[in-house]
Amino acid sequence: MKNVMIVATNTFREAVRDRVLYNLVFFALLMMAAAILVGQISIDIEKSVIISLGLTAISVIGLFIAIFIGVGLVSKEMDKRTLYALLAKPLPRWKFLLGKYFGLLMTLTVNTAAMALGLYAALWVVKHPLVRADGFVLVAVYLILLKLGLIVALAMLFSCFTTPFLAILFTAGIYVSGVYAGDLRVMRVVQMDPGMLKLLRIVSYALPNFENFNVMGAVAHDRGVPGILVGNATLYAIVYGAIVLAIAAVVFSRRNLK
Amino acid sequence: MKSRALQGIALGVLIVLGMAEVWNLQRKIDAEKQSLQLESEELMLRSGSMVTRMSLEYAPLMAAIYWTRAVQYFGEKHHLQDQDLQLLWPLLDITTTLDPNLLPAYRTGSSFLSDAPPRGAGEPDLAVKLLERGIKANPEQWRLYQDLGNVYYFDKKDYLKASQAFQQGSELPGALIWMKAMAARIAAEGESLETSYFLWKQVYDGAKEPELKKNAGSHLRMLQVELDFRAINHLADEYEKQTGHRASKMSELVQAGLISGVPVDPDGYPYVLGEGGKAELNLDSPLLEEQVMQKK
């Protein structure tokens, strides 16, 4: 496992030296501007709007990083052949993969945490002092991070067997489908033949249900999130992520590099 | 390469077990989310014109998305027997602003809006507003006049306006003949069971949208029950006249030769005679529930 951490640390270092961090500055400025603007326009709902806006931004920016960099983690190395010398070390391929994953996860955590700070700063500007209920925002951020972790795993899986472009497309596609997966289950409207309905149900469970990680509605209105939901969502992300990474590891271990 | 095969098997097992756990967790999460009503009741943007501007050239697509959302919103609330439908109007408003020609939005939407709770939102005025917008954008669509007339007749009980709506609609190309007849009849009689039944039947026959059809069908059944009640009560009165006492069982009416067999309700359950010898629904009939809901 030590080797996994070595790869992870290096991946983190790469991200740091990449332009990835600039988005933090951009985000912080965005949040400040939004805070000031919102303060001028509306009454009473500034807080909820800031939280919604902030969480949306964290989610979207995180999504971009997770998909684009997640895909690049493996395919960039294969393309540029930086991988070759590394695999000649006593480092099994699956450990390499895992290391890359954790490296990006670390990057995302730091990113997200920094953005959360920016969000809190904006909140403070708009409505200080901060209340205990504002702690719920952290729960929402944590769940977003879980979601991003799952997306990175998916991005890596796809990048292990298709071109980077297709991998990005597939990952984005799964993300969109995953967001609506829950709706597939509650669709009562359209009359369909039962076989089709059953199939749709199965698909709706098989897809990663990203709505599990969305508590924006509650948090924006100062409502708490029950611990058991957070616990189950965490378990969900871990189990699903583990499956995806395991498949990725097997696929990658058998792949002939060019 | 034996290790490869083993690896494959191990992976397969992991996937199967893992997805089973995923399914299990998902069900728990679904329950937790629902029971705590964490569904976002928020519509971030309530202004139709704003959404239209933001949609660039994709307004019709956005309209379809919003319409789907409206339908799902309605369906979900219905399923949960939640009567709070406050987002319905904004959703319909945005949909029709994005695409003023989206007929199903007007037709089914006005039906959802206008129907009294627990079936609908109980907002006939908003339904009128919606339909008037629809008529303005689609002046050749006589069905919208039909819907407008229905709203005035059933939910606003304004028979004059209802009659006018049917009249105006009857003059449009493609309008069925009954529109004119209805206009006259409502102007003369106001509300009657037969009229109500007829109007809903027209909606049912002419509706392309499945939700609209379903709703009409539901109304029709209840009206059928009312009509049947009237007929049965009429016979019961006959029986009383003949025998001097009130019948307490349907079989008595049959024995008296007033009716050839025990009539059944639209779901197939035989009617019974209840308090005061008046027709009532069989206790087993699922229509009883609907009747109770309607009476609320």
Place this chain on the structure above:
Amino acid sequence: MCFLEHWGGVCVDAGGRVLKNRDMANPAIEIENLTKEYPYGFLNLKKRLSLEGLTLQVEDGEVFGFLGPNGAGKSTTIKCLMRLIFPTKGTARILGKSIEDVSMHQDIGYLPEQPYFYDYLTATELLDYFAQFHGLTANDRKARIEKMLKKVGLESTKKIQLRKYSKGMLQRVGLAQAILHDPKVVVLDEPMSGLDPLGRREVRDIILELKREGRTVLFSTHILSDAEMLCDRVGVIVGGKLRGVGAPGELVGIQSQGMEVLFELGPEGKRPALLSRATQTGERYRVELKEEELYAALDELKLAGARILSVTQIKATLEEFFMGLVEADRAQAAAVEVRGK
């Protein structure tokens, strides 16, 4: 048909082992029947054999050169050894451990062809990163990196990010990361490619030093003179098949092919009969003679007053041996095609 007999060289058995060679006690690298198929074409139904039944052994402590034209399969073989690609058939062992055993990589150093490394790292950081996988302590790493950078001549640029490195410099970093952890076996894929003559000289020196330190070196190249100079033994691969293994000298045959005489005509302009067999470049003439004809020819030239510039033994070079193989291979392929039609 055994190509090598034509050249007066040694013949190999079906296993690619030179028949005269002794059986090795401790082969550092053993390759057995290595085959690699590449499916191609519509629905991947056709298969191309980039490696066919390769069998050879590299002895402990020897410098072994893989020779062959581009696309012959040298890189494919090396990548199979390093488990970058997976052979369709066959096995291999390095230092007694199967190539499927990842721990075996502790004792191997590898330089990929046209190496490219993480360009956001400096040379020091890269070497440090790679060294960590070998379980070296921080101090140990530091010391070795210093030594290595000096050895490959990158000391002055060690703090510069690799994105700014020239090709030659990258090659040197690659070499450094391959030998930093004191591997017993060093595998180099085209180590000379892209280097200027000075760079090539430096790499040659490093390889010789590795040999002096008792390491086994396997490298691939298509530059024959390098192979002649450095290798104890050479394996020639053409068209995915091993065509011959042996010491460079053995392969080309120890027999002399004849003598070459260079001369100029004398001041009196007398023309010896030899001129009919000679080729002329400017004032010089060149003639090829069999050994037994030499003295008679020299007498003739002396009589004619010609000035003798040089007398040298003609030896087949590795290049000619090589070209012969390639030509024969092409001819055979063409023959197969004709037959097939």
